[in-house]
Amino acid sequence: MPNDTPHDEAPEKIQEPRLWTGDGWTAQVIKNEDDDGWAVAMLKDGEPEPALVGPWTMGRDKKNPKPLDGNAFSTLVKTANEFVRRHEQQLHASLHQSISVAAAAGSITVRLDIVPDEDNPSATLSAEDAGGDTLAEVRVAPSFKLNRSTALAWIDAGFAKPR
Incomplete structure (x- = not known):
């Protein structure tokens, strides 16, 4: 009899224009509060705060953000992983x-x-x-x-x- 508890299920991948999940990360395109542009927040699974927030490209209409896609998400995951790794190395060196x-x-x-x-x-x-x-x-x-x-x-x- 299979166990239907949530922790035994693989997390469902979300692939929406402003929200992608996978590889232990969530990318969410958000309104940049400092100006009229957009930003993308990279949140590592299980963490309460984004590991990285950076600017995001405007779409062709110059009002809305460019939608996330597989290549962009892969690049964001790679960048966020490198950022976290460098932060951990700096913390280790200071301690x-x-x-x-x-x-x-x-x-x-x-x-x-x-x-x-x-x-x-x-x-x-x-x-x-x-x-x-x-x-x-x-x-x-x-x-x-x-x-x-x-x-x-x-x-x-x-x-x-x-x-």
């Missing part, structure tokens, strides 16, 4: 920073790993020698700025917790 510095003990890599929890954000500052052995690890404020000067100051202070 997991590292710098290598030359110290008296040799080359030391200092890392700052931030956990962006809404209620209790935290960060860990750690140091490794050239062989990958951990030299020190301390909790710091998530607002700690890691750069060459703060890394060297921490090393020179004997890895004491920065203030």
